[in-house]
Amino acid sequence: MPGSPVRGSKTGKPIMALFDLLGRNWSMGVLWILCTVGPLTFRGLQEQCEGISPTVLNMRLKEMRQADFITHTSDGYVVTAMGLELFAFLEPLGYWSLEWAEHLEKLNKELKEA
Amino acid sequence: MPGSPVRGSKTGKPIMALFDLLGRNWSMGVLWILCTVGPLTFRGLQEQCEGISPTVLNMRLKEMRQADFITHTSDGYVVTAMGLELFAFLEPLGYWSLEWAEHLEKLNKELKEA
DNA sequence: ATGATTGCTACTGATAACGTAGCAATCAAA
DNA sequence: TTTGATTGCTACGTTATCAGTAGCAATCAT
DSSP states (O other), X not given: OTTSOBTTXXXXXXXXXXXXXXXXXXXXXXXXXXXXXXXXXXXXXXHHTTSOOHHHHXXXXXXXXXTTSEEEETTEEEEOHHHHHHHHHHTHHHHHHHHHHHHHHHHHHHHHHO | OTTSOBTTXXXXXXXXXXXXXXXXXXXXXXXXXXXXXXXXXXXXXXXXXXXXXXXXXXXXXXHHHHTTSEEEETXXXXXOHHHHHHHHHHTHHXXXXXXXXXXXXXXXHHHHHO
C-alpha cells in the first residue's frame, strides 16, 4: 500500500506501490477480465484466468480489495469506481499491444534475413 | 513474447504477453526510471532501483531488449521508440496514483472512525 | 437428504527473486 | 605499467512467490 514500504519499494511512493501491486502475477489480468467480461464468481474467474491456482487468485483478490479496485457483492466479484479508473489507463494497451506484436514480427523477420 | 505461450498465458494474446512481461518484478519500474531519469549504466540503474539484485536486473534488461522497449548504447541503457510509446500509457498513472493514495487514506480513516 | 455451487484453505513441489561475492574487460591516470 | 576505478555482468545459497491438486464448510435448490 502507498505510504508504507512494499516489496520492490522502500520509499512508499504511490507509483511504485501501484507498480508493485500490478506487477504481481495475474493482477492486471484479473482486472482486465473483470472489466471486459463482467462480474464473476471466484470459480468463474479461475476459469477465465486459464486455471490460475486458487491460492494466488485469493491473494490477488484480497490485495485488490484492500486497494479498492474490486469488491465482492452478491453478483460475485466486481470492479469498483477506482478499479474502472485504473482500467481506463490499461484499456488502450489492448490495441497498442497488437501493433507491438506486429512490430516485433517485422523485427524478427529482418533479423532472419540479415 | 506475443504469439507464443508465456507464463500466465497459453493463448499468446499480445495483451496477455504484455501483461506477463510488465507483470514481472521491476519491469515497469525500470522503464519508468529510464524514461524519467534518462540513460543509465547497469550500476546506475541498480542504484535507482533501490538495490535490485543484478541477477534480476539483468533478466529484466534482456527481456525488455527482446521486446524492443530498451536498448544498450555507449551512453548506457536507453528506451527505444517502442518503449517511449509504452511509457506514454504508463506516465499518466504517476499523477493518478497520488489521487489513489489519497482516496485510500480517506477510506482507512473512515474505517477507523466507524 | 442429496447434489450442485461457491469461496475458500492446506499441502507439496517448482519457479522466481534476493543478496552477497567476485570476475573479466575497459579506461584513465600515476 | 601497475594501480585504481568503472562497467557489465555471472555464481551461488537463501528466501519468497507461484503452480497444481485435494478437500472442506457454507449456502442453496432440488
